[in-house]
Amino acid sequence: EVQVVETGGGLIQPGGFLRLSCAASGFNVNNNYMTWVRQAPGKGLEWVSVIYTDGRTYYAGSVMGRFTISRDNSKNILYLQMNSLRAEDTAVYYCARDRGSSDAFGIWGQGTMVTVSS
Amino acid sequence: SYELTQPPSLSVSPGQTATITCSGDKLGHKYASWYQQKPGQSPVLVIYQDSKRPSGIPERFSGSNSGNTATLTISGTQALDEADYYCQAWDSSHVVFGGGTKLTVL
Numbered sequence: 001e002v003q004v005v006e007t008g009g010g011l012i013q014p015g016g017f018l019r020l021s022c023a024a025s026g027f028n029v030n031n032n033y034m035t036w037v038r039q040a041p042g043k044g045l046e047w048v049s050v051i052y053t054d055g056r057t058y059y060a061g062s063v064m065g066r067f068t069i070s071r072d073n074s075k076n077i078l079y080l081q082m083n084s085l086r087a088e089d090t091a092v093y094y095c096a097r098d099r100g101s102s103d104a105f106g107i108w109g110q111g112t113m114v115t116v117s118s
Numbered sequence: 119s120y121e122l123t124q125p126p127s128l129s130v131s132p133g134q135t136a137t138i139t140c141s142g143d144k145l146g147h148k149y150a151s152w153y154q155q156k157p158g159q160s161p162v163l164v165i166y167q168d169s170k171r172p173s174g175i176p177e178r179f180s181g182s183n184s185g186n187t188a189t190l191t192i193s194g195t196q197a198l199d200e201a202d203y204y205c206q207a208w209d210s211s212h213v214v215f216g217g218g219t220k221l222t223v224l
Contacts, residue, residue: 035213037161045153045161045204047213058211061119094160104151104166104206111160 002026002107004095009112016085020112022078022095030073033098035105036080038091085116120209122216129222136192138219140205143186150188151206152181165190197223
């Protein structure tokens with residue numbers, strides 16, 4: 001079965017760091033565009049970052065310079081390293097895989113909650 | 119930065135047609151996708167490449183995209199279609215989501 005499972009969320013103080021993981025099964029993370037999308041409590045979807053099959057990475061302006069997307073092809077895991085966390089980073093973070101045509105995201109995880117608070 | 123605008127809410131009666139719009143500059147020149155999200159659940163792709171349905175998505179879901187507006191149409195809306203709906207497109211290698219539309223079926 002094709003699926004992704006996010007882990008690594010939790011409660012972290014402002015200024016702290018956290019690494020989220022997205023374990024993929026049924027496909028290889030390096031063969032698809034993989035993205036992170038977050039959703040603050042009661043708010044809409046906000047795109048965070050994407051990694052292309054060729055390794056290029058792109059970020060939303062709100063996380064540029066603080067977050068890093070990467071993947072471990074041998075472990076088939078996608079990561080999101082989050083540094084200098086702020087209260088406004090509090091959200092459910094979803095990992096998603098594209099359909100294979102690099103347009104829409106057809107496979108989503110259940111999400112992992114990140115709470116930034118002192 | 120590129121923006122996609124959706125109406126915050128829409129109410130329809132069961133059996134009626136729900137039409138949700140998504141506006142963006144020259145959106146018709148891009149592919150639009152639509153996601154359904156029910157409370158406490160992850161988003162589900164319901165339309166991709168403007169008008170195509172993934173397997174398992176009912177035929178009552180359809181989409182179109184032209185000019186500056188993409189449209190998601192739900193024909194014969196059912197109570198189980200009550201959810202938040204988000205449009206999405208790509209712009210300069212960035213993924214963009216609309217603000218979401220809360221569809222109420224009453």
